[in-house]
Amino acid sequence: MSVIRNILNSRSSKDGNFFMSLTQILGFKPKNLAHYRKAFTHRSLNIKDDKGNTISFERLEFLGDAILGAVIASHLFKAVPGGNEGYLTKMRSKVVSRKHLNELGRDLDLINHVKTNIPIDQFGVNIHGNLFEALIGAIYLDRGYKYCKRFIYERVIDPYVDIEQLEGRVISYKSLLIEWCQKEKKEFNYEIYEDTGNDEIKHFAVKLRIDDRVVAKARATSKKKAEEKASKRAYYALQNIIS
Amino acid sequence: MSVIRNILNSRSSKDGNFFMSLTQILGFKPKNLAHYRKAFTHRSLNIKDDKGNTISFERLEFLGDAILGAVIASHLFKAVPGGNEGYLTKMRSKVVSRKHLNELGRDLDLINHVKTNIPIDQFGVNIHGNLFEALIGAIYLDRGYKYCKRFIYERVIDPYVDIEQLEGRVISYKSLLIEWCQKEKKEFNYEIYEDTGNDEIKHFAVKLRIDDRVVAKARATSKKKAEEKASKRAYYALQNIIS
Structure with missing residues (x-):
């Protein structure tokens, strides 16, 4: 009896952990965990449904690829x-490039949740993007198009889809900003610190100061991204002065 | 004064006609006609928006292509x-093939609504599919994903997406049915008549009788399609007997 209770308890606490991780990744509460479990199941596990499909x-x-598109x-x-x-x-093919999808999947540390019989280090680099797409597929089945849209805006479009950068007109907001500061003889400083917050994966926070005034803050999964994000924010805030 | 009134009247009756035609094509009432007007505007008209975009x-x-996908x-x-x-x-690329999209656009007689400065007969055959995709794009802007889904189910999936046919396992339900009737020594008869109903384009209706009993009815834009549709319905109705 106690063995059964232990199994049930451990199972439900596992579900609870998965639910909590998912809620952090998604930004909303998942309803049917089964879809998300599939999104993290590698075929090497060789699990079949009741009709024998792997x-x-x-x-x-x-x-997910179709919905993202x-x-x-x-x-x-x-x-x-x-x-x-x-x-x-x-422009769309730039946003949904394999490279970009891999970055997005890596940012969310999706690989951490994969169930597989193959060692994780044997997966190719595309595993990250594949999991990201599969996750969008699971969201669609669980909560429909609207929630996919919301997730994609929060995780892809708002932080990373910048038309000027996609067009190659702006390579880096950081270099734009530095250039401007040098021309205008202004001092600038990027203050970076690790800030994991409640997230599972490491985050970096940055404060960008110009002449000792904090003009922008940002947070991202790498120092480079955090700096770029802060620079972009500063750029738009200062746009009237710069252009 | 009467000239202005005439212009206004003729304009609003034109809108009314467009609204009515659209409602028939869409299967629901459009909200913002402007989106649909764009969907039927050829660039040869050279109309620009207030920012100078054609x-x-x-x-x-x-x-529309992305939503359909x-x-x-x-x-x-x-x-x-x-x-x-x-x-x-x-399978998806079969459903959204250029050929199939052209058929769908032609069935709805979309070309009839195009505003253009080029004679319609100078358009290539792909105009039909292009208009069909553009119409889905307009539905998305006007009523969102759900209505696109509804439209695509009614106009594409329910009448034409048959997995067995897509897989090439069933070439024609009509020939399946005839084969079965011959084997079982049953008499069959397709009774076809023109049935335009309230639609703008010609429709054909068919009654399929087996041994003098009407087993299926269908309606489509060609005799062949109507027969195939009725045969498919009969096939599924009789499936327990046939297989």
Whole structure:
């Protein structure tokens, strides 16, 4: 009896942990954990459903890729009213490039939740992006298009989709800002510190000071990203002065 | 004064006609006609918005293509639980093939609503599919993802997406049914008549009788399609007997 209770308890506490991790990753509460479990199941586990189909995140990748494509398309359509079809197609492929998806998956540390019989270090680099897509597929099944949109705006579009950067007109906001400070003889300083907060993965926070005044703050999963984010914010805040 | 009134009247009656045609095409009432007007505007009209961007349906094609891809992906994901990523990708590309989209656009007679400075007969065959995609883009902007899904189910998935046919396992339900009737020594008869109903485009209705009993009815834009649709319905109705 106590053995059974122990198993049940350990199982439910495992579910509880998964639920909490997911809530942090998603930014909202998942309803049906089964979809997310699939999104983190590698085929090497060789689990089958009652019809004998192998369960893995690969099918969800297909679904997530399509939903991501639709959300990014609709964002670009609205954000760039002057962009023609060819332009929009090109911009979208930059946003959903394998490289970018891998970064997004890595940022969320998705690989940490994968169930697999293969050692994690034997996965190729694309595992990160694949898990990111599969996660979007799971969100779609669990909460529908609206929540996918919300997740993609929070995790992809708001932090990373910058039209000027995508167009290659701005390579780095940090260099833009430094250039301006040097020209205007202003002192600048990036103060960086580790700030894990409640997140599972390491975060860095940065305060950007110009002439001893904090003009922007940002937080990201790498020092470089945090600096770039803060610079971008400062750039837009100072835009009237700079341009 | 009477001239102005005439212009206004003619304009509002034009809007009324467009609204009515759209409602028939869409299966629901459009809210903001402006989106649909764009979906039927060819760039040869050379209309510009207040920022100088040329208005045409081409941008909406990009959007509609992405939404259509997402809805079909989610349908196939659910309809074929045993299909892997490669299979699902292949099936989707069959559903959204240029040829199929052109058929769908032609069925709805979308070209009839295009505003253009180029004679319609100078458009290539892909105009039909392009307008179909643009229309989905307009629905998305006007009523969101849910209405796109509803439209795509009604116009694409329910009438035409048949997994067995897509897989090439069933070429034609009509031939399956005839084969069965011959084997079972049953008499069959397809009774076809023109039935335009309230639609703008010609429709054909068919009654399929087996041994003098009407086993299925269907309605489509060509005789062949109507027969196939009725045969498919009969096939599923009789499936327990046939297989």
